[in-house]
Amino acid sequence: MTGIKDVAREVEMSTATVSRALRGLPGVSEETRDRVRETARRLGYVPSPSAAGLATGQTRTVAVIVPFVTQWFFAAVVQGAEEELRSRGYDLLLYNLAGDPAARHRVFSTSLLTKRVDAILVLSLTPSRDELASLEALGKPVTIVGADLPGWATVRIDDHLAASTATQHLLDLGHRRIAYIGGSTEGALDFTAPVERVAGYRATLAAAGVPHDPALEADGDFTVAGGMRAAAELLELADRPTGIFAASDEMAIGALRAARDRGLRVPEDLSVIGIDDHEMADFFDLTTVAQPVHEQGRVAAQLVLGALGSDDWDPEQVVLPTELVVRRTTARPCGTPGP
Amino acid sequence: MTGIKDVAREVEMSTATVSRALRGLPGVSEETRDRVRETARRLGYVPSPSAAGLATGQTRTVAVIVPFVTQWFFAAVVQGAEEELRSRGYDLLLYNLAGDPAARHRVFSTSLLTKRVDAILVLSLTPSRDELASLEALGKPVTIVGADLPGWATVRIDDHLAASTATQHLLDLGHRRIAYIGGSTEGALDFTAPVERVAGYRATLAAAGVPHDPALEADGDFTVAGGMRAAAELLELADRPTGIFAASDEMAIGALRAARDRGLRVPEDLSVIGIDDHEMADFFDLTTVAQPVHEQGRVAAQLVLGALGSDDWDPEQVVLPTELVVRRTTARPCGTPGP
DNA sequence: CTGAAAGCGCTAACAT
DNA sequence: ATGTTAGCGCTTTCAG
Numbered sequence: 004m005t006g007i008k009d010v011a012r013e014v015e016m017s018t019a020t021v022s023r024a025l026r027g028l029p030g031v032s033e034e035t036r037d038r039v040r041e042t043a044r045r046l047g048y049v050p051s052p053s054a055a056g057l058a059t060g061q062t063r064t065v066a067v068i069v070p071f072v073t074q075w076f077f078a079a080v081v082q083g084a085e086e087e088l089r090s091r092g093y094d095l096l097l098y099n100l101a102g103d104p105a106a107r108h109r110v111f112s113t114s115l116l117t118k119r120v121d122a123i124l125v126l127s128l129t130p131s132r133d134e135l136a137s138l139e140a141l142g143k144p145v146t147i148v149g150a151d152l153p154g155w156a157t158v159r160i161d162d163h164l165a166a167s168t169a170t171q172h173l174l175d176l177g178h179r180r181i182a183y184i185g186g187s188t189e190g191a192l193d194f195t196a197p198v199e200r201v202a203g204y205r206a207t208l209a210a211a212g213v214p215h216d217p218a219l220e221a222d223g224d225f226t227v228a229g230g231m232r233a234a235a236e237l238l239e240l241a242d243r244p245t246g247i248f249a250a251s252d253e254m255a256i257g258a259l260r261a262a263r264d265r266g267l268r269v270p271e272d273l274s275v276i277g278i279d280d281h282e283m284a285d286f287f288d289l290t291t292v293a294q295p296v297h298e299q300g301r302v303a304a305q306l307v308l309g310a311l312g313s314d315d316w317d318p319e320q321v322v323l324p325t326e327l328v329v330r331r332t333t334a335r336p337c338g339t340p341g342p
Numbered sequence: 343m344t345g346i347k348d349v350a351r352e353v354e355m356s357t358a359t360v361s362r363a364l365r366g367l368p369g370v371s372e373e374t375r376d377r378v379r380e381t382a383r384r385l386g387y388v389p390s391p392s393a394a395g396l397a398t399g400q401t402r403t404v405a406v407i408v409p410f411v412t413q414w415f416f417a418a419v420v421q422g423a424e425e426e427l428r429s430r431g432y433d434l435l436l437y438n439l440a441g442d443p444a445a446r447h448r449v450f451s452t453s454l455l456t457k458r459v460d461a462i463l464v465l466s467l468t469p470s471r472d473e474l475a476s477l478e479a480l481g482k483p484v485t486i487v488g489a490d491l492p493g494w495a496t497v498r499i500d501d502h503l504a505a506s507t508a509t510q511h512l513l514d515l516g517h518r519r520i521a522y523i524g525g526s527t528e529g530a531l532d533f534t535a536p537v538e539r540v541a542g543y544r545a546t547l548a549a550a551g552v553p554h555d556p557a558l559e560a561d562g563d564f565t566v567a568g569g570m571r572a573a574a575e576l577l578e579l580a581d582r583p584t585g586i587f588a589a590s591d592e593m594a595i596g597a598l599r600a601a602r603d604r605g606l607r608v609p610e611d612l613s614v615i616g617i618d619d620h621e622m623a624d625f626f627d628l629t630t631v632a633q634p635v636h637e638q639g640r641v642a643a644q645l646v647l648g649a650l651g652s653d654d655w656d657p658e659q660v661v662l663p664t665e666l667v668v669r670r671t672t673a674r675p676c677g678t679p680g681p
Numbered sequence: 682c683t684g685a686a687a688g689c690g691c692t693a694a695c696a697t
Numbered sequence: 698a699t700g701t702t703a704g705c706g707c708t709t710t711c712a713g
Contacts, residue, residue: 051457053395054690118390334388393706
């Protein structure tokens with residue numbers, strides 16, 4: 004295994020010079036730098052991250068904590084973050100919680116991450132008070148994707164607005180019986196999104212003078228199967244909804260299926276709208292409120308890397324825009340006169 | 343930041359003893375061990391991976407190289423691997439190629455990974471000759487998921503058999519015009535699967551005495567959109583197929599949509615079968631050949647960790663079973679008498 | 682069963 | 698512009 008000493012010996016210089024030359028530090032003649040670079044390349048020299056890390060206290064690695072990699076949304080955010088990190092020479096350590104509370108506890112509680120990474124990206128889960136304290140205690144830059152946490156660096160969409168946009172779209176089409184499929188607003192993995200989205204739904208309905216009907220709110224667990232179950236219930240209601248707003252595209256897709264199973268036509272008998280603009284949304288002709296998924300990963304990585312640069316970091320709160328994408332699962336309810 | 347010295351001072355012992363005690367090495371009295379453990383816990387001591395790595399030459403980290411994290415299959419394999427690795431105290435460094443040839447080249451060519459990880463997991467992409475040479479040169483345990491590479495540790499399914507099972511299922515139902523949607527068999531990310539699957543399809547057809555028709559083979563790029571495009575072409579054929587075998591569920595789902603767009607009923611007018619048992623397969627009532635996805639990740643991790651234990655490693659080739667899952671997208675072609 | 686001391690491979694002051 | 702000299706925090710002989 005060739006080390007820095009081998010390179011130094013070869014160019015007949017000290018390891019210090021080699022180190023400086025290779026890292027582009029000032030105080031090395033151009034000629035020396037070239038010679039060192041060339042020699043290092045020829046010898047196949049690769050610096051040891053362990054040694055460099057021990058000497059500098061930096062690992063050039065960031066931890067990405069994600070609830071479920073298998074969910075498209077998270078995978079896409081991870082991908083965005085990975086691109087940005089790699090382009091800046093950072094490695095990405097993946098911590099997949101996969102709904103395991105023990106895993107979650109381990110990752111947050113012990114300072115497992117302290118000496119392992121330079122910064123942390125937390126995806127779409129709101130850390131508990133204790134967990135926030137642990138994160139803070141790490142004394143490392145942390146960026147949270149998908150949560151609204153004053154004082155912390157966050158990147159997210161305006162969930163309240165997104166929900167409002169979706170609900171308003173249905174209202175504008177003439178719907179009044181509008182159901183909501185969301186996720187439980189508490190639990191081991193408590194996102195901010197569920198809370199804000201249901202609030203946006205309610206507020207928009209209220210603003211339109213539509214009375215709130217708790218029977219129209221169902222829990223779809225943010226999965227296709229859950230969305231299907233929830234929609235099935237809603238569609239059994241005596242006074243069934245004419246429109247369903249699902250807080251995620253996956254649940255909306257489940258709702259589509261539930262409608263089909265009952266012989267309901269979409270959008271003639273039932274309108275369905277989601278949030279995300281999932282990979283498969285176009286495929287399902289699903290009307291949705293699109294959010295920049297990949298972009299959230301990139302921006303989060305940028306934020307956290309920015310912090311690594313300057314020492315007086317001001318945790319920024321980035322809110323990325325959403326956009327209504329009208330496809331073919333929403334229309335005026337039957338019997339409504341056209342515009 | 344509390345280090346091993348702090349713990350040593352506290353228990354009034356040498357750092358050597360503390361190190362031994364904490365790592366469960368022999369030669370430490372039970373009493374001392376307990377006291378050290380307790381003190382370390384109290385002080386919130388966490389060993390520095392950089393320092394330990396420098397001293398031992400081990401990083402307790404494994405690299406996982408994946409073509410696209412956003413594809414469910416890969417994400418699921420990663421999740422399986424992550425669980426296994428974490429349970430054994432290893433960290434997972436994610437390298438997402440995302441179709442970027444430059445990224446791929448960087449990861450494989452330079453010995454970037456040499457001093458960074460103890461072992462490597464390569465998912466579902468067949469390394470080129472050069473890449474294999476680089477991997478070999480690392481001198482670290484490597485396990486490849488989804489490829490059949492004699493001499494290397496691999497875990498995969500029998501792709502030929504899976505394709506054969508799918509094709510035979512269609513044949514058994516009475517289909518004769520059976521189309522195949524696969525992926526290009528060459529390219530930057532050349533999997534083993536495409537090659538083996540198309541071969542299985544052809545062989546099974548041949549064995550049944552069905553003449554080979556190149557017009558019935560289309561490229562679906564292993565994506566939903568690609569599957570839809572490919573199926574659209576196939577269904578425009580004058581003598582169109584009565585059955586479509588897609589080499590992945592995502593392409594099969596695309597085919598389903600293409601059929602629907604043309605007003606074809608599935609399975610009455612067209613049978614469709616895939617491979618994977620994708621998360622959404624059940625939802626689409628898709629008949630498929632299921633493969634153990636999560637399991638492949640776990641087993642791959644086990645293999646590679648096993649290698650880390652013993653020094654005379656015998657690279658094992660694990661083939662996991664597949665299973666035909668008949669749902670409701672396949673049936674006898676119209677006009678065929680029942681059994 | 683425990684301790685002293687010598688590194689692991691690199692970086693960072695401080696010299697020159 | 699380059700070299701010398703200490704470490705970084707842990708593990709590991711080798712002694713005792």
